[in-house]
Amino acid sequence: MGIRLGNIFILLALFGTFIVSGSCALEPKIDKRLSKTLERVGYANILVSMKDGTRDILNELAGKSFSSRTERSQALYNALTARATHSQSHTLNWLEEPAILKSFNYGKFYSLWITNQIAIEFASRELIETLALMNEISRIQEDEIEELVHPVDSHSTNAESIQVVNQWGVTEIRAPQVWASDTRGAGITIASIDTGVRPTHVILSANYVNDTHSWYDPYDESEVAHDRNGHGTHTVGTVLGRNGFGVAPEAKWIACKGLSDTGSGTTTNLIRCGQFLVCPTTFNGTDPDCSKTPHVVCNSWGGASGRTVYDEMIEAWHVAGIIPVVSAGNSGPRCSSVGTPGDRDVISVGSTTSDNTRSSFSSVGPTSFNTMKPDVSAPGSTIMSADHRFDNTYSIKSGTSMAAPHVVGAVALLLSKNPDLTYVQIKHLLQSYADRDLDPEGYNCDFISDNAFPNHHLGYGRINIGRSMAALN
Template identity: 45%
Template sequence: MVFKKFSTVLAVAVAVVATFSNGVDSVSASSLPRVHAGVHRTLRAQGTVNLIVTMKEGTEKTLATVKEAAFSDRGQQIASMVDALEQSAKKSQGSVTSLLSQEAATSEPLFKTTTSFWVSNQVFIEGATFELIEKLAQVDSISEIREEIVVKLRKPVVSDAVASNFTTEAVGTAAIIAPTNPKWGVKMIQASDVWATGNLGQNVNVGIIDTGVRSTHVALKGNFLGDFGWYDPEKKAAAPYDPDGHGTHTTGTVAGGNGIGVAPGAKWLHCKGCRTDDCTESDLLACAQFMTCPTNPAGTKKDCSKAPRVINNSWAGDQGDTFFNAAVKTWVAADITPVFANGNSGSKCSTAESPGDVSDVITVGATDSTDTLADFSSRGPSIGGLLKPDISAPGVRVYSASWVDDSSYRYESGTSMAAPHVTGAIALLLSAKPTLTYTQVKSLLYTTADRSGLGATGQTCGGTSDSKFPNNQYGNGRLNILTAVKK
């Protein structure tokens, strides 16, 4: 009996020729949604499956329409865009939400929970049964039904705990003081030279999607955004926390005080898109929405004026995966710069990981203190032939905040540590030149990156050696934010 049921769904998914006698009117076979084979495999193994339901109507038309409109300020523009996306999602997802509402009202619902995402016009369904999938497969407004993607968190390649008791320096106060002991990566990209001009990233909000953050750390507590600065999709925790440490370290490199952060004058906000070992697609999409238009921790109030200008993403999934593309396009439409780690799958060519392997993001490789590309740093080109990484930055033995207590620090290595240098640098750039667009930010970073003195890898990836720029080892070169700010 079970085998017969799965055969029926498979016929809909692959041949798309069957209809079901479940009370739904028959529709054209060619208009039925595609059900991915992975859905059936998980159902066989577990009995239920977590689904991502993608609607045929995407977000492109809505984003294009809002982009053409005129607004008095950025917050108003983003609020209008979010409202348009919400209305579009509500309309196009109507058949799905109606079906789910009916099922939720029964004594034995065919799923556990559901969440609608306007950022990508998708619906997440937790614990869907075979019977629910059978019904969803008849909704012709759906494009595809697939299993939720779970990204395995790429842990730092090297991690060394240290205890530091140096004097805490003021940060994030009315009179922002430049740290006097910048760490090697901060100095390498000449961020400390930018500080000397009085620019510490003031008046710029920076976002981080990671494992959470220890917001009470002495290097971080002074410039936490506060209200609308924290969201935990999984537990809706009222206050920031970090059970892993990865997110505290990356946040420290972006905007921490005591010389560990590139932009200690910027305000940071954090969304806990990753758990201890992985990042679920539904959590990442929830964070994508939060970063587009921040909410309070409960998710009941929003303030789009608090949206960051740049978002750090020190996480990566499989190569050639497109699941986060719609979210990235929404960020770009809101003039938010997406920064991604290129991955730690080096040193072979074509090891760049998603979502960093797409064209709409700034992808970062890792260098060491001798300006040589790290062995672990993924190389390009992407599976689609794109040059990756776009730029490189310090990512070996990077000293930043530890989650253990409020005054500990640690060394970690990885492209996860390199990306925050670029994110913080963009905050410095936008503090100096607040009217820059996302496209202009990319151009300035790429054309001012250091290219001389970089260590040879001896590789020719994608037909380009590392002596010619841009290339698939260093990208456009190693980040130099002073040159970018002065240009």
């Protein structure tokens, strides 16, 4: 691989780094995609995984009982941060050495405790090859770029043209039927990992937690919540917007800006958002408070399918009692088009129309892991919700990004009725009582027709929160 082994060994020995013998250890550790990037440009933003990992901690805590959600989140935070400190200290100290920085000339680096990784910006090929020789490191991969699940169409409308009525998707999943029993999401906090949220919008401002631990921006560490793109504002409006726009209008929200203003985001910053949810911090990442862990998270972003890079983050959410809901993607109707993380252990959501069919764009399974996704579907075509430009404007968008917030709102309603429900129980309630009277299109994926349920096009069907809630009574 063209490494300067003599110079590297001198640097390693100088700073007491433990190494393995020979260069044969490089190949298994350096991801193939990263190797191709290094061959092409000579440097990359990287994620360095520590050999200790986190799965033993997650498995242990998943089987334990706790007296409260706060105690559970705190135990998880304490165990994962202690593991990261122990595993990463040697490598982090090495990276902080002026002589090492001068030799390899890399950028900023961050400790990620939720996945036991170190993120390094502008890492040279020589630095990466040196890190690969360290015993404590198990894998080095490229810090990838994810995209929001871009709406397939979008246009704005003036406030004067809006009538205060329940939006069609809210009505379609029978949310008003649940409201009639005085269940509107009170006591539940939802989290958004997206482009941000406009906190002063008329249908969102009353629901914002709006304390010192309700907003985090890993890109700029901005102190005030904002959204210069509009995607995040729209999705949160569908989750809990007042005046008939949201499914759970008395739930509260917090947000992390996992995606930049252009709608793209690094794996590193999405993971930093993931750990913010487990134990929320102030805007600059300090003073973690595990009493503020949200109940459910809305994710309308993703990328290429078949990846496991977010698995430990998602598993940590499960342990903390955070229900992960993810858009399936807008790459349908071809089979096997559901992207990551929608193809992992999450509630993956497809999109339906007001005409009682699957939205043409909605991504379809099976996944690369040979699992059935999406899990359920929800209204996602021509959805009106809050617009980010002014406090009283709205926009209409279509996409599975618009479908997933309906499911997040439904989860908030279920938890408002029974806060002790688990991920498995919630998923069962949504799937078992979903509507299946949708019009089939004659598609077939993995030898399963779209008129047989469950299927790879609509999952178990379109959610019906009225029926799911009735099953609790």
